[in-house]
Amino acid sequence: MDNKPTLYTSLSPTLLHLYDLSNSVVVIIDVLRATSTIATALYNGAKCVIPVDTISRCIELGRQIDGITAGERDGKVAEGLEYGNSPFEYPASFIEGKTLVLTTTNGTRLLQMALDKNAQEIITGSFPNLSAVCDHLIEMKQNVILGCAAWKDKANIEDTLFAGAVIARVKEYFTINCDSSHIAEAIFEKAKKDMFEFMKKNDASHYHRLMDFGLEKDIRYCLTADGANVLPLYKDGKLMMKLLP
Amino acid sequence: MDNKPTLYTSLSPTLLHLYDLSNSVVVIIDVLRATSTIATALYNGAKCVIPVDTISRCIELGRQIDGITAGERDGKVAEGLEYGNSPFEYPASFIEGKTLVLTTTNGTRLLQMALDKNAQEIITGSFPNLSAVCDHLIEMKQNVILGCAAWKDKANIEDTLFAGAVIARVKEYFTINCDSSHIAEAIFEKAKKDMFEFMKKNDASHYHRLMDFGLEKDIRYCLTADGANVLPLYKDGKLMMKLLP
Numbered sequence: 223m224d225n226k227p228t229l230y231t232s233l234s235p236t237l238l239h240l241y242d243l244s245n246s247v248v249v250i251i252d253v254l255r256a257t258s259t260i261a262t263a264l265y266n267g268a269k270c271v272i273p274v275d276t277i278s279r280c281i282e283l284g285r286q287i288d289g290i291t292a293g294e295r296d297g298k299v300a301e302g303l304e305y306g307n308s309p310f311e312y313p314a315s316f317i318e319g320k321t322l323v324l325t326t327t328n329g330t331r332l333l334q335m336a337l338d339k340n341a342q343e344i345i346t347g348s349f350p351n352l353s354a355v356c357d358h359l360i361e362m363k364q365n366v367i368l369g370c371a372a373w374k375d376k377a378n379i380e381d382t383l384f385a386g387a388v389i390a391r392v393k394e395y396f397t398i399n400c401d402s403s404h405i406a407e408a409i410f411e412k413a414k415k416d417m418f419e420f421m422k423k424n425d426a427s428h429y430h431r432l433m434d435f436g437l438e439k440d441i442r443y444c445l446t447a448d449g450a451n452v453l454p455l456y457k458d459g460k461l462m463m464k465l466l467p
Numbered sequence: 468m469d470n471k472p473t474l475y476t477s478l479s480p481t482l483l484h485l486y487d488l489s490n491s492v493v494v495i496i497d498v499l500r501a502t503s504t505i506a507t508a509l510y511n512g513a514k515c516v517i518p519v520d521t522i523s524r525c526i527e528l529g530r531q532i533d534g535i536t537a538g539e540r541d542g543k544v545a546e547g548l549e550y551g552n553s554p555f556e557y558p559a560s561f562i563e564g565k566t567l568v569l570t571t572t573n574g575t576r577l578l579q580m581a582l583d584k585n586a587q588e589i590i591t592g593s594f595p596n597l598s599a600v601c602d603h604l605i606e607m608k609q610n611v612i613l614g615c616a617a618w619k620d621k622a623n624i625e626d627t628l629f630a631g632a633v634i635a636r637v638k639e640y641f642t643i644n645c646d647s648s649h650i651a652e653a654i655f656e657k658a659k660k661d662m663f664e665f666m667k668k669n670d671a672s673h674y675h676r677l678m679d680f681g682l683e684k685d686i687r688y689c690l691t692a693d694g695a696n697v698l699p700l701y702k703d704g705k706l707m708m709k710l711l712p
Binding site: 233234236237240373374375376377378379382398399400401402404405407408409411412413420424425426427428 | 478479481482485618619620621622623624627643644645646647649650652653654656657658665669670671672673
């Protein structure tokens with residue numbers, strides 16, 4: 223008898239309804255750059271990160287709680303907000319002890335969907351906190367859904383790579399009857415030697431979008447493991463660092 | 468200026484709405500085994516293949532036009548139908564000059580969706596007719612959507628592999644700004660030396676389903692290029708062989 227918990231990968235928010243979230247840990251994955259930035263801000267001492275879905279809500283909440291407002295639209299800091307989506311905007315010297323109110327499009331929407339579907343637990347994943355995510359999933363012994371935020375509902379390479387990286391690390395602890403997971407792992411195995419080069423060579427749409435804004439440094443950081451190795455756990459509207467055992 | 472037509476890959480019917488089909492050639496891909504069987508039946512001289520969505524419609528139509536009724540549910544010939552989904556059931560000695568009325572779940576549904584979305588042209592693709600599909604796409608110089616039938620809306624390895632195989636052959640003729648296509652091609656490049664082994668090693672769900680029914684021969688045939696190299700073109704409710712130039 224195989225009593226391992228299950229693991230599935232949802233390559234796009236549009237596919238999330240195919241999976242039962244109510245008894246699963248859902249990992250929200252938005253590698254470039256929302257979940258990388260969330261891990262980084264918490265690692266650097268932010269009190270918490272509050273993800274919100276609109277710019278107006280971000281401004282309003284930022285004012286109410288005296289938080290840092292951040293978010294981009296079309297690659298630029300959104301009008302009315304103070305900061306952008308880059309993890310490099312949140313060093314400890316700036317973010318320590320503060321609350322970051324962050325609006326993103328794909329990642330926030332997916333998180334809201336997971337809430338609506340009664341996910342048992344929601345955490346965020348990115349290469350900067352790869353090990354924390356994997357350690358937690360192994361420790362929890364619960365079913366897992368790796369939820370890629372994708373780009374406007376289309377699967378993207380970098381979120382798929384991260385799903386593959388998690389699977390490569392944790393697969394022996396789970397029953398994985400899911401072709402999307404196997405595709406993700408195979409892609410990761412092919413890419414892992416140099417993921418930046420893989421993104422470039424395979425014409426990843428986000429690679430071009432960010433390179434055009436001069437953000438090579440962001441891409442490289444967001445594809446590197448464990449630069450901000452904390453576990454952001456969603457509870458009562460906030461992402462807070464879960465203390466690792 | 469880049470005036471090449473575009474190419475996109477839809478990894479699941481659930482994602483098809485993200486693409487504009489009205490000015491595109493849509494390739495319906497259901498490698499195991501619907502579209503492989505369609506190519507094979509036409510290659511072996513079937514007059515046409517009529518895809519229908521229900522067993523009752525299959526029985527009714529088969530009676531009306533004196534056609535061969537075929538289709539499976541849960542891996543067995545469906546009750547009331549005569550034949551199954553295996554390409555080996557349709558040698559020339561049997562199918563030549565006849566009309567095959569075929570009901571499948573994933574493939575037929577996707578074809579219906581493409582019709583509803585006013586696809587400019589619908590063809591079916593599988594490894595047995597890989598070259599015919601690629602030659603046609605290159606010749607047409609139209610936008611292309613590679614539509615994977617998937618399995619109950621979840622992406623599957625074999626349809627993704629076929630999309631990748633097409634892309635590897637035709638990519639220089641198209642503008643491909645589509646991460647799903649790049650993922651498919653990367654997977655295909657990794658798998659192409661031995662796709663059967665890749666399916667086995669990566670625990671493809673369809674691999675197990677068919678192996679459990681003793682259908683290794685079907686899998687191997689359906690992963691082999693150009694065994695039935697014709698172009699099935701959908702018109703007026705039927706798939707007929709398009710004569711190649």
